[in-house]
Amino acid sequence: MNASDHNRWSEDLAAYLLGALDADEAATMERHLEGCERCQEEMRWLEPALQTLPEAVERQEPSPQLRQTLMAEVRADVREAESRSAPGRSRRWLLKPAMGFAVVALLVAGVVGYEVGNGGSDAGGKATTLERQVDGLAVKMVQEGESGTLQLSGVHQLPPDKVLEAWVEREGQVEAVPALFVPDRNGQAETRIADMNGVAVVMVTEEPQGGSDQPTGEPIMQMEVPS
Amino acid sequence: MAVRREKAERLADEELMPLVGRKDPEAFEVLYDRHGGAAYSLAYRIVGDRAAAEEVTQEAFISVWRSGARFDAARGSVRSWLLSVVRNRAIDFLRSRAGKAPKLTFDDDAALEARPAAERTEEEALHRETAAEVRGALGNLPGEQSKVIELAYFGGFSHSEIARILGLPMGTVKGRMRLGLEKIRGELAEGLA
Numbered sequence: 001m002n003a004s005d006h007n008r009w010s011e012d013l014a015a016y017l018l019g020a021l022d023a024d025e026a027a028t029m030e031r032h033l034e035g036c037e038r039c040q041e042e043m044r045w046l047e048p049a050l051q052t053l054p055e056a057v058e059r060q061e062p063s064p065q066l067r068q069t070l071m072a073e074v075r076a077d078v079r080e081a082e083s084r085s086a087p088g089r090s091r092r093w094l095l096k097p098a099m100g101f102a103v104v105a106l107l108v109a110g111v112v113g114y115e116v117g118n119g120g121s122d123a124g125g126k127a128t129t130l131e132r133q134v135d136g137l138a139v140k141m142v143q144e145g146e147s148g149t150l151q152l153s154g155v156h157q158l159p160p161d162k163v164l165e166a167w168v169e170r171e172g173q174v175e176a177v178p179a180l181f182v183p184d185r186n187g188q189a190e191t192r193i194a195d196m197n198g199v200a201v202v203m204v205t206e207e208p209q210g211g212s213d214q215p216t217g218e219p220i221m222q223m224e225v226p227s
Numbered sequence: 228m229a230v231r232r233e234k235a236e237r238l239a240d241e242e243l244m245p246l247v248g249r250k251d252p253e254a255f256e257v258l259y260d261r262h263g264g265a266a267y268s269l270a271y272r273i274v275g276d277r278a279a280a281e282e283v284t285q286e287a288f289i290s291v292w293r294s295g296a297r298f299d300a301a302r303g304s305v306r307s308w309l310l311s312v313v314r315n316r317a318i319d320f321l322r323s324r325a326g327k328a329p330k331l332t333f334d335d336d337a338a339l340e341a342r343p344a345a346e347r348t349e350e351e352a353l354h355r356e357t358a359a360e361v362r363g364a365l366g367n368l369p370g371e372q373s374k375v376i377e378l379a380y381f382g383g384f385s386h387s388e389i390a391r392i393l394g395l396p397m398g399t400v401k402g403r404m405r406l407g408l409e410k411i412r413g414e415l416a417e418g419l420a
Contacts, residue, residue: 011398014405019318020379020386049412051303053380054269054310056365062267066281070259073285074252074292081250161315178297208319210312213293 009039017043017050019160026160031185132223139221141202148196150204152221155183158206164220165211166191169201180211199225232256240305244298247291255292262306263288266313273317273381274324283320287313318383365411372407375400 009032015021016029033039127144138153150166158164166177183189193202203222205215235243235257246254266287271280291312298308365373378384378392386404390397 011401011405014408015379015386015401017408018376018379018404020384020389020401020404022385022387046408046412047303048415049408050380051307051310052411052415053365053376054265054314057268057272057381059264060268060271060277060280062263062281062284063277066267066285067259067263070285070288071252071256073289074255077292078250078252161318176294176297178294180297209315210287210290211294211297213290 013042017046023157023159027157137221143196146195146197148193150191152189155187155189158182161209162206163209164189164204165207167203168199170198241300262309269310269313270317274320283317287316321383368407368410372403375403376407
């Protein structure tokens with residue numbers, strides 16, 4: 001790359017850091033950054049400037065009620081998690097009205113769409129591969145030992161403020177998969193699920209940067225995992 | 228098992244995060260007490276009213292509580308990460324509330340100085356000092372540079388939208404963003420030298 005080419009990327013870097021590039025431009029920049037040490041270095045240099053911006057605002061005091069409300073919700077979560085250990089708990093997210101149809105439809109599709117390869121699901125140390133197609137989205141779940149890799153193909157490009165978040169349902173509980181992920185330029189997206197023990201359903205939704213505490217929209221894909 | 232509040236207060240943010248990931252309310256409470264003010268201030272700066280700022284702050288902290296394990300220490304401090312979560316939530320809120328114009332002022336010294344002395348802990352004082360330097364750095368930018376940075380960061384506008392708003396070529400907008408951040412960065416580096 002010559003200096004002129006690099007200047008173009010360099011100019012876009014500040015806009016990228018400020019979240020001011022359009023979705024396609026941001027995706028292009030991210031792909032470039034993956035392979036350009038010079039831009040990575042420039043980004044590391046500029047990031048402290050970006051991080052000072054939220055510190056520059058006029059200080060305001062939140063009301064004490066905000067803290068009380070927040071902690072009440074947090075402690076309610078703890079109590080709910082404790083009560084969930086009891087049998088007969090509800091599958092709260094699966095019963096959300098906005099998602100009900102997609103769940104039913106995809107669970108049915110999952111049953112008829114699986115292809116199981118490479119030795120099935122026995123625990124002999126071999127990888128188990130599940131594949132299916134839904135509305136142009138190819139889903140491949142490779143499970144090896146306790147972990148699994150979820151690979152998606154044909155994913156649309158996301159706005160810069162959105163990420164993909166995977167979820168698993170285990171013993172009736174919905175858990176967020178820690179690593180958020182985004183598709184590459186070819187619409188390929190991949191995330192790792194460290195603990196597949198007891199996972200009955202895997203789902204992916206589009207969420208705001210930083211992820212969500214529970215799915216906020218209809219899944220772009222959902223599949224059952226045979227036990 | 229939750230750690231005692233006194234113990235949590237002695238831990239660094241990076242040490243609190245694994246505890247938050249394990250759903251320790253005491254660790255989370257300490258995290259809020261350290262950064263809730265900055266988070267709310269940022270949310271208020273972006274959304275422009277108290278009720279909405281509290282809603283955004285609450286949503287952001289709850290998302291951190293329920294996904295705390297996702298913090299990656301290699302990518303920066305807990306505070307920066309947390310504030311980026313707040314910023315994204317606030318921008319989402321702004322975009323969902325069509326027609327809301329962002330505030331574009333930075334005249335906050337008086338409000339900061341008016342804060343009760345009891346709130347000025349050592350850490351708070353450090354943040355205040357840093358913030359004062361930063362405000363200086365931003366205040367030192369030519370207006371044309373600070374304006375595009377504010378529209379992007381606090382207003383959530385894309386460079387093409389900013390170009391349209393200000394009647395400038397897109398290249399000019401991106402160039403001013405770059406120059407502005409470089410200038411802030413340069414001043415920070417000088418301050419550390």
